[in-house]
Amino acid sequence: MTGIQSNMKTMREIINQNRVTLCLTCGKCSSVCPITRWENREYISPRLLVEKAASGEDDQIFNDLLFWSCITCGQCTELCPSDVDFCGFIRDMRVLARKENLTGACTHGDAIQTWARIMTDPELKQNRIGWVNDDLKISDKSDTIYFTGCLPYYDIMFRDLGSESIKVAQSAIKILNKTGIEPYVMKNERCCGHDQIWEGDVKTFKALAELNIDQFKSIGAKRIITTCPECAYTIKYDYPKSVGEYGMEVMHITEYMAEQVSKGKIDFVNDQEKQTVTYHDPCRLGRSMGVYDAPRKVLRELGYHTVEMKKNRSAGLCCGTSCWTSCGKTNKKIQTERLGQAKETEAEMLVTACIKCQVHFKCAQKDKMLENEIGIQIHDLTILAAERLKS
């Protein structure tokens, strides 16, 4: 085993590898950190935590309020002039914290983390592809795997919010079918392990990743397409680094659609009246994977008039929560801030390309007192695209 997931790194190694000691104390990270901006219990900031780490106050790190409330959005890392990877530092340090039985506060009663742990059972036989209806074509002999992620599970868990979970998966298959692909859908796919690795639970992460990689290899496909940016990032970057190679290209559906558009292999009906929409960059798709243009290209192709929020692309604000952990009033303020930015554009619709972003925004919108500030329609790009496929 190589990399951070070997669990063998010491605190000093983590500090050095993430270049924490190079901090110039310029404070740029703290100026963009949404947690610093909205946490009102006490002043916390990435710069302060970096200083603690750099000056050897190791025992203070795990107790810092930012340690578990950091949403790993990567804005600090993106902006640091001295190349300090604060976000990476948090991720690696959480592995050490876990060893001392420290964790973030679970949200949703730990249900989501629990089903992920249940999925580490090699004998598990799920019934997870009931959503594949007769209109959708899948195949056991395909060079493309459609990786569904936890969509069937979220569909149940967040039904009350009107989350579009299963419709996202169905739309992805429609789009793939239209471009001549009948994808392989794994009957026993496991959660990708994104939340586990970012929360320091490398044991569960590895078990999930190994079970998925075994299946990838036995299918022998060439490519994996996901609709969740976190699945795409985790499978593409973390699996090879910490578990093993599987020799397949990984792409998010927005990248696939943009590629098909360029090749002239997909056509959309775009005769609707130009609706103005604004696009929210999911952290893992944007800052982590650098995919900014593909979703915008697809939106244009669908005939939308797109307007940008005040904070967009690499400066885009996170949807407010990550890993179904430590969500609370600070997170709601970030969600409200982001939805407010969407509202300011006067767009009619906020488009996302990540189911978690959608769930988080729709959760914030439950607060009817904020209707005027944050009320805006929210839809997933994959669904919008599938609805406009030329027949």
Add this chain to the structure above:
Amino acid sequence: METGSIIVFTCNWDAYSGLETAGAKRHSYQPEIIPIKLMCLGRISTGIILKVFERGADGVFLIGCPKDECKYYFGNKHAKTIVAEAQELLTLLGYSSGRLKMDSIAAGEGDKFTEKVRDFAEGLSKISEGV
């Protein structure tokens, strides 16, 4: 908790009084059954139910007060929603639906308590035998 346990959540009111009556009458039931008293079934959550299965339980049975007789008015209604949600998730995970169940008894119904938990446990052994 041992693998193969059967967790019976009771509320503190009618269901627990049924359990006490069963005890006073010296009823017996399968040794795998472990009752856990909650103040109200409304305390249950999807996460708790999933966690019980994660730890290897064979089944989860929730017994509360009869419909419309919840001492907190909405507790058993809330539990019903939660159990339905957990049931759907468990089905996706491949667990047979008979492994999670919710029921009710009236105060002091010791015989009914024993009968219901015994039936639940027997149902589970049929599931594991694949009948």
